Amino acid sequence: MYPAVVVRTRLAPSPTGALHLGNARTFLLTWLWARAQGAELVFRMEDLDGPRTKPGAAEEALADLRWLGLDWDGEVLWQSRRAAAHAEALAALRRKGLVYPCACTRKEILAARSAPNEGDGRARYPGTCRGRGAEVLAGGRPPAWRFRAPPGRRLRFRDGLRGPEEGVPADVEGDFVVAKKTGEAAYQLAVVVDDAFQGVDCVIRGDDLVPSTFLQLLLYEALELPVPRFVHLPLVRGPDGRRLAKRHGDTRLRRYREAGVPPERVLGLLAHWSGLGPREPVSARELLARGFAWERVPRADRTFTAADDAWLLAG
Ligand code: GLU
Numbered sequence: 001m002y003p004a005v006v007v008r009t010r011l012a013p014s015p016t017g018a019l020h021l022g023n024a025r026t027f028l029l030t031w032l033w034a035r036a037q038g039a040e041l042v043f044r045m046e047d048l049d050g051p052r053t054k055p056g057a058a059e060e061a062l063a064d065l066r067w068l069g070l071d072w073d074g075e076v077l078w079q080s081r082r083a084a085a086h087a088e089a090l091a092a093l094r095r096k097g098l099v100y101p102c103a104c105t106r107k108e109i110l111a112a113r114s115a116p117n118e119g120d121g122r123a124r125y126p127g128t129c130r131g132r133g134a135e136v137l138a139g140g141r142p143p144a145w146r147f148r149a150p151p152g153r154r155l156r157f158r159d160g161l162r163g164p165e166e167g168v169p170a171d172v173e174g175d176f177v178v179a180k181k182t183g184e185a186a187y188q189l190a191v192v193v194d195d196a197f198q199g200v201d202c203v204i205r206g207d208d209l210v211p212s213t214f215l216q217l218l219l220y221e222a223l224e225l226p227v228p229r230f231v232h233l234p235l236v237r238g239p240d241g242r243r244l245a246k247r248h249g250d251t252r253l254r255r256y257r258e259a260g261v262p263p264e265r266v267l268g269l270l271a272h273w274s275g276l277g278p279r280e281p282v283s284a285r286e287l288l289a290r291g292f293a294w295e296r297v298p299r300a301d302r303t304f305t306a307a308d309d310a311w312l313l314a315g
Helices: 021-037 057-068 083-095 106-112 133-138 187-197 207-222 253-258 263-273 284-289 306-313
Strands: 008-011 040-045 076-078 099-102 144-147 155-159 163-167 176-179 202-206 229-233
Touching: 008 021, 008 202, 021 040, 021 057, 021 202, 021 229, 021 263, 021 284, 057 253, 057 263, 083 099, 083 144, 083 176, 083 187, 083 207, 099 133, 099 176, 144 207, 155 207, 155 229, 163 207, 176 187, 187 207, 202 207, 207 229, 253 263, 263 284, 263 306
Parallel strands: 008 040, 040 076, 202 229
Antiparallel strands: 099 144, 144 176, 155 163
């Protein structure tokens, strides 16, 4: 007998602010895919990001998702309680000589890099502390830890929605931070360690994280963890073409919830953006009953407009 194949994906919000329509769309599609497949859907609260995490935002995110009618399997895993596992992974990377301590400040990095990184706005680390490990450790300032991204090494993966992807991890931001000066794991390390711990074999998230996927592939390899499949979804943008955010007005789920907008209306807009039906009120269960396939989800980004906002509030 072959062992049963478990397919498991996850919802993994960061409580750095309230969930907005863009986040909600990613979570709705993840939920629909999981439920339509009979896959398991676990939940992880990515509450690591020190000062950026807002008090109460985690509880609010849970309440928002329940209001939409989305559910998940098992208990919430709080990433902030995984410090021991993250430290163990960092120790493994240290033993293998794949990371080095870095005491540079943000200002020093910006001043030292030769040319600004066009396009994606990420500062590429110029490698100042590479090869200075003992000196940095003796220096007294608590260091961050950076992973040595092999120059020129190109990686490939097949995205479930976008098809074949390839990129050079070292070109994303150079040697990247896996642990911060505070001792906390950085996103790239925490997400890999925790996805593996939760047995996630399909990662579904916004396509702004495609560059991060290349960094994470290096960590899966270094830590000898099974690599999941990836599905990166197009983003919801504002009328100015930028990723949906506060500057586009208040698109927090909480605002609509408190204004008395029925969740079915919000779901109707999200479903319409996702090629799953007309812009009309619908419940999560009804959407599921219609069936779900990635083929129906448009590959292009969607734009949130004032007319969408007015339509939501008219309900
Ligand atoms: N917590 C991240 C976010 O809310 C998602 C990380 C991931 O899916 O890998 O943007």
